[in-house]
Amino acid sequence: MSRLIETIAEKLHLIPNLRTEKFAELTRLTEPGDLTNYPPPDKWDAWVEYDAKSWPRRVPKNYMIVPTSCFNCEAGCGLLSYIDKETMQVRKFEGNPYHPGSRGRNCAKGPATINQINDTDRILYPMKRSGKRGDGHWQRVSWDEVLDDIAGRIREALKEDRRNEVVYHVGRPGHEGYIDRILQSWGVDGHNSHTNICSAGARFGYAIWHGFDRPSPDHANAKFILLISAHLESGHYFNPHAQRIIEGMMNGAKLAVMDPRLSNTASMADYWLPTYPGSEAAVLLAIAKIILDENLHNEDFMKNWVNWQEYLEKEKPQVELTFANFIGAIKEEYKDYTPEFAEQESGVPARQIIDVAKLIGRAGTQFATHNWRSAGSGNLGGWAVARCLHFLNVLTGSVGTMGGTSPSGWNKFKPNVFDKPPAQKFWNELHFPNEYPLAHYEMSFLLPHFLKEARGKLAVYFTRVFNPVWTYPDGFSWIEVLIDENKIGVHAALTPTWNETAYFADYALPMGHASERHDIISYETHSGMWIAFRQPVLREAARRMGKPVTFTYETNPGEVWEEDEFWIELSWRIDPDGSLGIKQHFISPYRPDEKITIDEYYRYIFEHTAGLPEAAAKEGLTPLDYMRKYGAFEVEKPSYNKHLQEISNPEMQGASADSKTNSIVKNGKNIGVVVDGIPRVGFPTPSRKQEFYSQTVVDWKWPEYKIPTYIKSHVHSEKIDFDKGEFPLIPTFRLPTLIHSRSGNAKWLAEISNRNPLWMHTKDAGRFGLKTGALVRVNTDIGYFVDRVWVTEGMKPGVVACSHHLGRWRRHQDPAGNRWATNLVTIEQLESGKWKMRQTDGIRPYKSPDPDSTRIFWSDGGVHQNITFPVHPDPISGMHCWHQKVRIEKARSEDRYGDVFVDTNKSFEIYKKWLAMTRPAPGPNGLRRPLWLNRPLRPVEETFYLKAKKG
Ligand code: SF4
Secondary structure: OHHHHHHHHHHOOOOOOOOOHHHHOOOOOOOOOOOOOOOOHHHOOOEEEEOHHHOOOOOEEEEEEEEEEOOOOOOOOEEEEEEEOOOOEEEEEEEOOOOOOOOOOOOOOOOOHHHHHOOOOOOOOOEEEOOOOOOOOEEEOOHHHHHHHHHHHHHHHHHOOOHHHEEEEEOOOOOOOHHHHHHHHHOOOOEEEOHHHOOHHHHHHHHHHHOOOOEEEOHHHOOEEEEEOOOOOOOOOHHHHHHHHHHHHHOOOEEEEEOOEOOHHHHOOOEEEOOOOOOHHHHHHHHHHHHHHOOOOOHHHHHHHEOHHHHHHHHOOOOOOOHHHHHHHHHHHOOOOOHHHHHHHHOOOHHHHHHHHHHHHHHOOOEEEEEOHHHHHHOOOOHHHHHHHHHHHHHHOOEOOOOOEEEHHHOOOOOOOOOOOOOOOOOOOOOOOOOOOOOOOOOHHHHHHHHHOOOOOEEEEEEEOOOHHHHOOOHHHHHHHHOOOOOEEEEEEEEOOOOOOHHHOOEEEEEOOHHHOOEEEOOOOOOOEEEEEEOOHHHHHHHHOOOOOOOHHHOOOOOOEOHHHHHHHHHHHHOOOOOOOOHHHHEOOOOOOOEOOHHHHHHHHHHOOOOHHHHHHHOOOOHHHHHHHHOEEEEEOOOOOHHHOEOOHHHHOOOEEOOOOOEEEEOOEEEEEEEOOEEEOOOOOOOOOEOOOOHHHHHOOOHHHOOOOOOOOOOOHHHOOHHHOEEEEEOOOOOOOOOOOOHHHOHHHHHHOOOOOEEEEHHHHHHHOOOOOOEEEEEOOOEEEEEEEEEEOOEOOOOEEOOOOOOOEEEOOOOOOOOOOOEEEEEEEEEOOEEEEEEEEOOOOOOOOOHHHHHOOOOOOOOOOHHHOOOOEOOOOOOEOOOEEEEEEEOOOOOOOOOEEEEHHHHHHHHHHHHOOOOOOOOHHHEOOOOOOOOOOOOOHHHHEOOOOOO
């Protein structure tokens, strides 16, 4: 039909003749097979497409197609860049069908990478502040000057043994192991991350069960999927997960979603369970009780793989050590978690909980679950939500099964690097303070308070794709310490764009976007295992065209560099003569005594990736060239039950089996479990089993949480006075098209999502006499923000929500950045610690080389809510508990949309209040932290002891 219309239009001269001889040789862009819209790889060096902008004329364009990986969330989906051979510019990004995780698909943020690389506001050259820190004055400097200055400061700190003063703080990670290698080559305990404002709560809940700290659900083969997240639209690895959830549902799986908000995911579910925030664990334990009462639990799995004997011995020493007694005892433990109790806590009808519980029980080993930020990151005790969720996997025996939920580490590839420096001999108490011995990651959001308390200071502070002033709670406390040169000697912000934190740095160092740098990625997106290559596509295109490139900035815009090369060059300059022992870790494995190049670094990894050299050889390629060509490699096909791996005979030498527990003991440690007469490796826990009973939790002074337990949140309904206008606020949810503070430079994304109103149920709005668009003041414990209300039936009554993605800002004195998304603001310090921010203008059209900047039609950039939140460190997991108890009132006469007020003196008081809830180290044997739990950038074992090691 369209061809007919086209022909008639041609005949009537409404459009030009589209089928002239000139274009006849071009074939349509299809090939046989499922992925019909992707060009075949044998044409990637010479691909012809018509230029969309020239329509209706057919103007052919010649492209080179180079793969890379998206960086707009953690999923690391594959991208194909289309490079115009005439201009050597990237024309567009599409999906890479050879990427095993994303399989050619992307969300809106993947293709929007093109906006980011063409952003006319981006930082193109290294910049150094020229006025007082934070004053907004900058001048261009050379990379040499930057490297020499920073290298000199680090050298001095190392020589003076001020090793805890050199810190690298990362927002969005990546660089599998790369930066750990750098920091350990310097001998510093200098890794800090954003994880404790993100996922550390849920991670701890998983780790305490089985050592691995994330779930890897096999959605595609599940019969029942339970999400405490919004994985069809957002959340970790959401695009790879969403496509597999849909596959599972197309094959008959049922989906249940716990969320007080009717997210896109909840709207697609068979069962939406709108739980009151923090009540999720009560519902999960009610489900557990029903599974037990109905005898739907998996006896085989539990008998072999749960440490039930330990539980009975410690908790019920009077009863005989039988599995039946264990089941009897835990039925007793959970007898109060009736569906009616769960309904009372959560507001979800008991009938619905019973229905879901029975379906989960019947799904058995094909039960897939996921809990990412969401409840795990919102609540005091949020880690217990993940723990109770995993309990359901344990009860149904769906741990590591087809259609079940595997531990993350089974599906994530770890690269082999050419050189591994020794672990550092220092413990940085600014990152892992004694008050938080079980903190799953660094207590990064407490850094401003620790610096204010003079617990330490920083000589060199790197922030990388990290914007705590805007993303973290308590951003004004961050500003207060960032501008204090006595607390931070030099702050280098490694960032592609200006942001609210870079404005308070000494150096703003431009780093590449996804397609402008090297990196490798691997995540547990499904039951297989893969590795993907992020590569600077213009550099690769130049190489293919025979143009040698020494440093990536030679092919990037301006002097935009990449971290990988930056760290090599910096390390070399810290230790030019090798006397500090650093230089030796940067010598090429292929050319004796010479500095390693970035190609050699990745060449070594790919040459040592199982199966990759063979796959490459089949195509006549080296492993590095294979990855340059395809951008990804499947290291392992779907596989399950890795805990059943047999322990080898040599490893069994000197080991013996415990007759009560079947544990295999060697040198005083459990190394596996005998199951069906075969020694199996099990899980990386002290018992090598799933730890229903946690001696670790008991030893570290929290005996009340020795088994999966419901912990009442700090926003539990008992603590909310609804008559006074109080609500729990959910500030954690992601918008599907935004990426925290990093999407401000993507015009397509800002066009789609540019406001973050307060979600409020119709009944609540009626109570206040509010209509959509009404202005309210949302009071937190340290200040307030002023936002508009969105009245909706899609919110649980009695709960309000606001996405954290919007409310980006710049001050009048700051360099223009992210103007698709940043409001202009003034910031005043009214008196000590009392900060007021006011929006003086919203988003406006502006002139730039990109004509779209004059076509901006939206004016609202949203409201910055996170800055009005105090820190809420969970005393166990260390996770910041994001949910807030807020008091809502109609805006006052002096209030304007976007107003923010904060008192940092109050935020310090609240920090102290939460700090008092901790039960500090030492634990057993004078330890700072249990030895068996992982720690990022793990130092030598001696440092785990607060005092000299016992014995
Ligand atoms: S899910 Fe979207 S943003 Fe995340 S890596 Fe994939 S394409 Fe990029």
